[in-house]
Amino acid sequence: MSLIKVANLTFAHDGSFDHIFENVSFQIDTDWKLGFTGRNGRGKTTFLNLLLGKYEYSGTISAAVSFEYFPFHVDNKEHHTLDVINEMIPDYQNWQLMRELSLLQVSEDVLYRPFATLSNGEQTKVLLAALFLKENSFLLIDEPTNHLDMAARKLVSDYLGTKSGFILVSHDRAFLDNCVDHILSINKTNIDIQKGNFSDWWENKKRQDHFELAENEKLKKDIKRLSDAARRTSIWSHEVEKTKNGTRNSGSKVDKGYIGHKAAKMMKRSKAIEQRQQAAIEERSRLLKNIETADSLKITQLPYHKNQLAELKDVSIYYGKKLVCSDVSFTIEQGERIALSGKNGSGKTSILKLLCGENIDYTGTFNKGSQLKISYVSQDTSHLQGNLKDYARMNGIDESLFKSLLRKLDFSRDQFEKDMAAFSGGQKKKVLIAKSLSENVHLHIWDEPLNFIDVISRMQIEELLLEYAPTILFVEHDSEFCKTIATKTIEL
Missing domain, CATH: 1.10.287 (Helix Hairpins)
Known part of the structure; x- marks a missing residue:
């Protein structure tokens, strides 16, 4: 056991007048399983980078361990996975690697495939297994769940529960509850450490x-x-x-x-x-220094002239000759909140794209209501650039409503003047969600909308969907969100 000591830490990005951290002091035990939470943009990733020595700061950070960051950057993804691991960790015993891969239910054959051919979930598991082979290292694990389906999240969470000596940034409540024993939270005015899991911290x-x-x-x-x-x-x-x-x-x-x-x-x-x-x-x-504003959000959805909006009956989808999913049957009726569930690669996104009108090869029966208006939130945020005012105008949505939604999702007013390309991953996803909620449509279709979005904002969105009950079909691997929101679940 040793301590990571942070004393009088003060930091602001170059050109910024606002400190992200100001005279912050606390200690971390290197044996802890530490969950790290806080609103988007509060400085979680910045703090990890400070530990890694990437920025200059005032104050002191002292530690008797080295820090390793996850996800580890792989330069040569065309190399075999085993060679990638050997480049990361030159000194380890083969049996140790086999033990870690076995705990994560990763087959040995992935070691002899190019790293680039592994699925996102396999890459996540391999890199975690490799990094835990490093001795005298404290792992900084930054949002490992974003490319994991629900089953894989449970598996990785169980795996981390057997380890110690890490900081875990995650916005998945069930994931955190299963594998951490302390919570480090960046609040409005301070940094706080409490013993227990996320649910304990939230109750406190x-x-x-x-x-x-x-x-x-x-x-x-x-x-x-x-x-x-x-x-x-x-x-x-x-x-x-x-x-x-x-x-x-x-x-x-x-x-x-x-x-x-x-x-x-x-x-x-x-x-x-x-x-x-x-x-x-x-x-x-x-007083009220750390109360997070979580005002309920207000939306209205267009009524449709029929109760049933869409129907799929024995639908199978193909990419070329490859069968993606088969015999999918379900209906979408007004007021339903449908979770589309299944492992990565099971065809969830393909089903959403079919409903949105993309040219998808399929067999079976697919009917969609005439003049049905749909709002789609994709996984991809890379296209976002420019300011919010122009973005609202280009998409034909009410600017005041759009910005009001963003304000209630913890956007500061100075964010409104910034280029969206500079937003964090969570802030970009909030832009897409606020845009969707501002559109006059009959059906919302969201593909993994919560990636990178902070826990408190997730709870806000849950309250909104429960209060106003829009018709929505969504893919999401946050089990707590699905359990709270879904009126029915379609398993692929």
């Missing part, structure tokens, strides 16, 4: 949020009381001061010294109350 956070909200209500009442008292005292002191030049009711001369002293005393009391009021206001500003 909700309790803290409720406490802060209750304290805020008490404080607002106290501020009003203090403000009223200060105003009354100020009025009294001025009234007393005015009597210095008047007479008593008995007609005797006024003791100006006494009244002046009394007025000054009351004025001093008034000032003291004002100071207390100001202190209370400052205290209030420190």
Whole structure:
């Protein structure tokens, strides 16, 4: 066991006036299985890069271990997988590699295939197995689930649960719950470490949020009381001061010294109350510091003139002569939220593209309602560039609604002026989702919409879909999202 010590860490990107981290201090035990969570753009990947020594910073980061980053960059993907591993880790025993691959249910034959021919899931498993062979290394695992189907996620999560000595960035709640024993969270104003899994952290956070909200209500009442008292005292002191030049009711001369002293005393009391009021206001500003705004989002969906929007009956899809999926049958009716499930390569995306009108070779019966309007969210975000205003205009959506949705998904106003090409992966996916929700359509079709999107935003989107019940067909490997949202599941 050793400690990674972070002391007074301060960092801002070149040209930026805003610090991502400011005087941050904490310690990490190298035996921990540490889950890393926080809103998109808060600095999770930046912190990993600071540990790797990629940026200059003020403060100190000290550690008796070396850091290894996942996903490891492979320069020569045409090389056999075994050669790729040997380039990464020159000194290991073959039996150790076989043990790791066996735990991840990866067959030995992948070692003798070019790395580029492995599926995304196989590449993920091979690189994880290889990196855990490194001794005296602390792994920085950055979103390993994005290319894994639900079964593979469970397998990799079980595998990580047998290990220790890593930071895991993931937005999949079930994945985190299964394999971490501490949570490192980047909040609005600080970095916090708690023992337990994600669900433990979330329950603690909700309790803290409720406490802060209750304290805020008490404080607002106290501020009003203090403000009223200060105003009354100020009025009294001025009234007393005015009597210095008047007479008593008995007609005797006024003791100006006494009244002046009394007025000054009351004025001093008034000032003291004002100071207390100001202190209370400052205290209030420190409250609610880490409550994440998660306002519900509002959408409307066009009604369709028929209850049934589409039907597939015994549909089989082909790419050339290759059979992708066979005998798929289901209907889409208004108000349904359908999860399309299955392993990678089972044809989920092909089914979505068929429904969206792409030219797909198929057999069987496929019927889609006439003049059916569909909004499609693809996995690919690489086409996003330019500013949000022009993007809204080009896509014919209401700019104010579009930006309102993004604001509620934690976009800051300065993001609106930036080029989308510079957005993080999660921010780009939020752009596609906000665009889809701004479109007047009968059916939403989303292909892995939550990749890179932070946990709190996922929960917001869940609440939205439950509240407004749009008709949606989606592919998503986040098991908690599917369990919460889907009214039915189609297994391929």
